[in-house]
Amino acid sequence: MDRSGHIREAALELFTRKGFESTTMGDIGAAVGIRGPSLYKHVAAKQDLLVAIMVTTMEDLLTAHRAAVTGVADPVERLRRATEAHVRYHARHRLEAFVGTREIRSLAEPHLTRVLALRTEYEACFRAVVQSGVDAGVFQVDSVRLASYAVLDLGMGVAVWYRADGEQSEDALVWQYSRFALRLVGVTA
Amino acid sequence: MDRSGHIREAALELFTRKGFESTTMGDIGAAVGIRGPSLYKHVAAKQDLLVAIMVTTMEDLLTAHRAAVTGVADPVERLRRATEAHVRYHARHRLEAFVGTREIRSLAEPHLTRVLALRTEYEACFRAVVQSGVDAGVFQVDSVRLASYAVLDLGMGVAVWYRADGEQSEDALVWQYSRFALRLVGVTA
DNA sequence: CCCATCGGCTAATGACTATTAGCCGATGAC
DNA sequence: GTCATCGGCTAATAGTCATTAGCCGATGGG
Secondary structure (H helix, E strand, O other), rough: OHHHHHHHHHHHHHHHOOOOOOOOHHHHHHHHHHOOOHHHHHHOOOHHHHHHHHHHHHHHHHHHHHHHHHHOHHHHHHHHHHHHHHHHHHOOOOOHHHHHOOOHHOOOOHHHHHHHHHHHHHHHHHHHHHHHHHHHHOOOOOOOOHHHHHHHHHHHHHHHHHOOOOOOOOOHHHHHHHHHHHHHHOOOO | OOOOHHHHHHHHHHHHHHOOOOOOHHHHHHHOOOOHEEEEEEEOHHHHHHHHHHHHHHHHHHHHHHHHHOOOOOOOHHHHHHHHHHHHHHHHHHHHHHHHOOOOOOOOOHHHHHHHHHHHHHHHHHHHHHHHHOOOOOOOOOOOOHHHHHHHHHHHHHHHHOOOOOOEEEEEEHHHHHHHHHHHHHOOO
C-alpha cells in the first residue's frame, strides 16, 4: 500500500478509537512510522482526512442503497434489500460508518452542509421504501418517519459493536437484521 | 436555580451540541454569564462535569429498568415495560443519554471503568429479559444477544433525533417503539 | 556525474486551553 | 462597624497542537 493510503487507514482507525479532536497529527504519524509534520508531505490538513472519510462513506452508502433497490417493485423485497445493503455496509465498513455518524460535529463548512445533504437524501430514500410498503397496504406502521428512523438506527448500532471476528458472521448478521426490519414494519414472515 | 445547577445544565447542552473536547470552560462560563476561570469556584475540574452526567445517567437508566420489570412475570409484558422505560428515558433525558453514549471516550479512569461496568450491567438486564421470552417459547429470535442489541440501539437513536416539540408526543413515541421491540422478537400483537 | 524532486527530519510559530494565583467588591453574621 | 467568606475578575502558568520553515539524504532521469 502506498503511504497516502496507509495514512488514511491509520487516521480512520484513530478517529474511531479516540475521536477526531483527540487524535493528533503526531498520533497518525506514529501509526505509520513517521513524525507528525512529515504528514504534510502527503496531506494538506488534518481536516481533509476527515472530509475524505465522511464524503466517501455517505456516497458509498447511497450507491449501495440504489444498487440494492433499483428494479425491485415488491415493497417487502425492497425493504429487505435496502436493509441488507445498510447493515452490510455498517458491518463491512464499520470504522467508516462509525466515524461517519460520530464525527459530523467536527466537520467544517462547506463539507458539513454537503455531508448533511447526503445524509438527508439517504434518509429520504429509506423513508420512500417504507412509504411504498404502507401505500401498498403490506406494512403496518403508525409513522413512516419513525419506522424508517428505527431501521436506520439499527444499522448505526451495528457499526458500534460489530466485530468481524465475533460470534456472528456478516451474512448471519445481515439476515437477522433484515428480518428485524420486516418485522418492525409489521410483515410477519 | 442555583448557579451550580445552572452550570451543569449549560455544560450538558454544550457537550451535546459541540462535544466534550470542543467545549471550553470559557464556553460554559459564557452560557451562565461568567468567565471561564470563575467556574472553578463551583466545580473542581471540567472532567467532573462529564463524570457527573455519565454516572447519574447510567444509574438512572438502571433504576428505571428495574422499576419497570420487577414483579412482572410475563415475558411479553417485561419486554414491553423495559422498552418503554428505555425509550422514555432516552426521549425525556435526551441530552444526558446522548452525552452518555457519545462521550465515553472522553471519560478518564477510574470513571471509565465504572461507567462501562454499569453499561454492561444494563445490557445484561436487557438480554435477560429477551432470554426469558425465548425460554418461555414466546420470542422467536436466532440470537438473544443480537435482538437485545437491536432494541437497545433503537433507544440510542431516539436520543439523537427526538425533539420534545416534534410531531411525536413522548407517549406516542414510547408506544410505537414498544411495539417495534415486540415485533422484533417475533411477537405479533 | 548533476541536480531536481521526494519525503523524511527538527525547530519554530502562533493559537488555544485547563487551571492557578492573587485581587477585590459585596454581603451578612456578630 | 468589622471582618470573614463568597464569588466574581484579570493575569499568569504550563502545557498541547496544527501547521510552517528550513534543512538534508536518497534517488533517479538526463
